[in-house]
Amino acid sequence: MFKEKEITDNITSSVKVPLGFKAGGIHCGIKKFKKDLALIVSELPAKAAAVFTLNKVQAAPVLVSKMVLGKSRSHRAIIINSGNANACTGTRGHIDAVRMINETADELGVSADEVFVASTGVIGETLPIDKIISGIRSINNSLSGVDFTSAVEAIMTTDTFAKSCSSTFIIDGEEVTIFGMAKGSGMIHPNMATMLGFVMTDAGINKSVFQTLLKDTTDRTFNRIIVDGDTSTNDLVIGLANGASGASIIPQSESYQLFEEKLFGVLKKLALDIVRDGEGATKLIEIKVEGSKSDDDAVKAARTVALSPLVKTAIHGEDANWGRIIAAVGYSGIEFDPAKFEIIINGFPILNQNYLVTLSNEEANKSLKSENIELVINLNGGEGTATCWTCDFSEEYVKINGSYRT
């Protein structure tokens, strides 16, 4: 079974906000009615880390935030709009992204080099920048240091539920909190596809150490979820660590290990929420590949299975069609012996070695009745392992994406 409990371990459902942060979200008029502008502020200079989309076509806010990351040793705020991606908008888009930063910096009385910008929504339309500027001027009043709900809501696009969580733990006698928020839904692929993630912590941490940690944990969480294989122009994860708790994260210490584990937990919870909310998804699928020649091979195999429309539609139809799974691994590009292939779904042995099938189709299909599917593929050919997460592929996905702009 998919271990829901394990994932949410130590992550409270009533989310806790780290010390020294404020956030807010308002409706500024990009969308018709829903909130569309969020601001996250650290009251102290914070160390920042960030991971950006690998798409060759990068939206203006991605290009501008990349520069911001390198320009300053500490950072203070992130301004985010939803409803418009400010992607493929040329010079005008670049100017608009910089204007969002400048206005936010002016409003907060900080340097423009300390402010990140992020956008999500439709590609190829210019921002209604005047509405956004007015919004930035009024958003200050809505900032809260207790409840980030409105900020989380303001970054949603086709998400059907808001995604945030926090983890609180003790380091050197001090209470440390990591808070994470994300938006996802559709277009989710390993290389940071249309998803925004923001992590705030009151731990103190060196900038380059934080960057390494955020990159590593992102690789094992956000970069292991796959909805449809499309990679977006706008994705990023930004972290801010302001040290307000008084606790410091020192590399190679026990506190470092604990912090890494908790950061991983927060990002994994957000990542799985994104999959769970995949467009039209009805099942969360955990794909574990074991026994490959290397971990890299296991990642390749798991991703290929997670991307296969034939596997995803079969699981949607609760049809334990293992031939499609073995065929997908067959074209993943890795070496393995098909006769050693084993498949276990939610504890049911679907395929044993030497193509041995012990369950009837009816019995095997029972393994897919649950909402959480754990698919274990053992290649019995080495020590490599990897886990990816995806969702099933429903008629609903096609409906949502065929009429996204109408």
Next chain:
Amino acid sequence: MFKEKEITDNITSSVKVPLGFKAGGIHCGIKKFKKDLALIVSELPAKAAAVFTLNKVQAAPVLVSKMVLGKSRSHRAIIINSGNANACTGTRGHIDAVRMINETADELGVSADEVFVASTGVIGETLPIDKIISGIRSINNSLSGVDFTSAVEAIMTTDTFAKSCSSTFIIDGEEVTIFGMAKGSGMIHPNMATMLGFVMTDAGINKSVFQTLLKDTTDRTFNRIIVDGDTSTNDLVIGLANGASGASIIPQSESYQLFEEKLFGVLKKLALDIVRDGEGATKLIEIKVEGSKSDDDAVKAARTVALSPLVKTAIHGEDANWGRIIAAVGYSGIEFDPAKFEIIINGFPILNQNYLVTLSNEEANKSLKSENIELVINLNGGEGTATCWTCDFSEEYVKINGSYRT
């Protein structure tokens, strides 16, 4: 517009059968009611060429037919069943594939090394070999040298229409015919995914020359069509050339060029029929990439666009959402300047350089009203070009694939 006429040029819709070939198809009992066993026979020893799936998991008939290709200088027959792929069936599957060949050879009085075998259908179930053996014994009576319709029908699985065509032309004063038949539907990917193709010609040709020709033309036709990105365990294209017309195809001659052109035409017609019949497809999409640094880059870009569920669902919804097209090229792995990107759909300029959009969404969406979509992507950065074909992605695809085995 998609040039239907160009494709069918010189291909008669009432298909002509080449001299010295017979074929037939019957119901032997693998499927409940429909024809499921086909036999193709050359009355003369024929030169054979073949291209096989690149999936690491290869069905027994693929492995056996690969051996057959190398074992004999000439070949006489192809025995094909549908309804069961004989894939992932271990030693038993191998024995069954060899038995199909041996029985066919006995029935025809030819050597077992001269007979190919092919299968298509569900993976992981053993063949009902006794029914097939009985079928092989009775199929001889149904062989026709005039009408191959029953054979074409007997290789279908989820195809909604039978796929065959022929081309007749004059070489050295002799009438030469190329006849092609194929099955497709679902799981179609560049590397020979679940499709079977058979080509018969009464031209005479050297075996290695025929192999080069079949490989090249397959690369530019069957390997350029994409339905869902899954690559199957069973795909193959087999060609037989028996020389019965009296005309010979000599390399580097005019007749060679003519033969290549006609072979390309036959395979392209079959390939496009497969796309047209893609599971749940309502539109045939031709993707032409121009102005890339190389032809290889153009193929990569065209394939990535053709595979993108977001592009395919948008086209299904008649939404000219060019942002998804540029984003797909962005993650295809090739280098290009996004600001030089141009998109033309069915003659409508959707995106000009510098992200210039001249049509309203409503006007742009009109470009997608037709059943045949020609999508031209110009990167304006070199001389590379390539064409791929795909279909849109509908709710129907999910329905068909979620319940394939039920």
